[in-house]
Amino acid sequence: MNTAMDELEDQQLDTIHKTIIFENVALAFEDLVVLDGISFELKRGETKIVLGIAGSGKSTILKLCLGLIKPDAGRIYVLGHDITRMSENELFVLRSHLGIVFQESALFDSLTVRENVAFRLVEEHLPEDEIEQRVREALSFVEMEDAIDKFPAELSGGMRRRVGIARAIITHPEVLLYDSPTGGLDPITSTTIIELIMKQRDVSKTSALLVSHRLQDGFMLAGHYYDPVTNRMEPVDGRPMRDVHTSFMVLREGKVIFDGTAQQLGEVPDPYIREYIS
């Protein structure tokens, strides 16, 4: 009976306009409650910035989206699939439609930049010529073509992050997950990384979930757009037709305490949020 109800519920889900749906998701590690019944949706083409202090469960959300960990309760739908009911082998297939940029890049340190970026394509047994072409395209997107034969240990933190982005976007995923992409970087490099994320958002219209504790990254994404003519970001101010499809979500002690636009975030009366954004 439950299964029939679940299937009916799945059929009613709007997976055309929503790429990720969290429904009352809860997770605890022994006595530590990480997520306490959170619900949210990521629309197609939307970039959602997940904010919160360290330990508020931000990175856990990304791991849940990929099915790397399973929730204790609740449902998670990714591209129309209830991943809480999928086996690891089924998840491997679904994950090929997602891309993730890890906090510390998580590049394979015994492989070159070329091999790292090409990893997924090699696994799919694509022809070598096509792999080479797509690797160069992805590296050119993040302006890292010169480092193609280098090993991750030879790259700076910002360069590793850019290679991580290239590895994530090479298969043109439907959803991109960024785990603190600017964490530990200097302000100039952080801006470069945000510019790349913006470029991906505005050029490919990919849905994205971006976890960060840096408020300025979120506001930069919400307040700017990528101009392909000048190849740089421009402020949205005074351009009413320009919708950057960027929203914010704030977590506190495993609960969602805000989910809305940048403007709504600026106007919210909650003292915790006011203190957080001040």
Added chain:
Amino acid sequence: MELTSPADFAKRSVLAVQEYTLLSVQAVTNIFRRPRYVADFLQQADLIGVGSLPIVAMAGGFTGLVIALNYSPTLERFGSLTLTGQLVSLSMVRELGPVITSLMMAGRNATGMASELGSMRVTEQIDAMRALGTDPTKKLMTPRVVATVFMLFFLTIISDLVGLIGGWLYSFAVLRLDTYQYWNSAYQTLTYNDVITGLIKPVFFGFIIATVGCYYGMTTTGGTQGVGRSTTQAMVTSSVLILAVDAVLAQLLLILR
């Protein structure tokens, strides 16, 4: 340091055995599922097999030499010095060849696997692999397990042979034994059961070395300190398991004789 209650310790131990068993079963069943990582297997076979050849040959050679050196006075006392070849041959082929080779491999490869996979684990590379849609047990563990079992089998044969050469060197140079007599005695004494016993053991030992090394690597937590801990545990556990399984196999194979 926090004290662990006996109940917690027991629970953790049972959980570890369960995880190890599941991971080992998965590594074996992966052999029959696509994709198969042939290039990774060949790379591991080269690293594990060819890379271990010098230390395995040296260990085997010195072991054979030491057997001849230690037991020749006793054999001489009974006027049976001509049996040196027989003694070296039986000791090496049935017991010391497989065990010494496996212990050397555990020191070199179980630790290597635990530290390599452990470093990948703590730097999120294993998670990245899963996130990229690749099964780490298939890509990382199965090629290592198959390569270790496969290569240890042949390394043991090489070790046995070099051990016999070591024993002959001592017999010829120090004991002044006849070369033909040594090799004839060494060859004639071996039965099928001795050879099969000596070749079955490395299959089990290879499986233990690779699965224990990979298990500790894949379950590493606690940063670089955790990697060091996993490496030590992999060495200790695989060595103890090799000796324990050797005792069980020796008894079983004697019964089946």
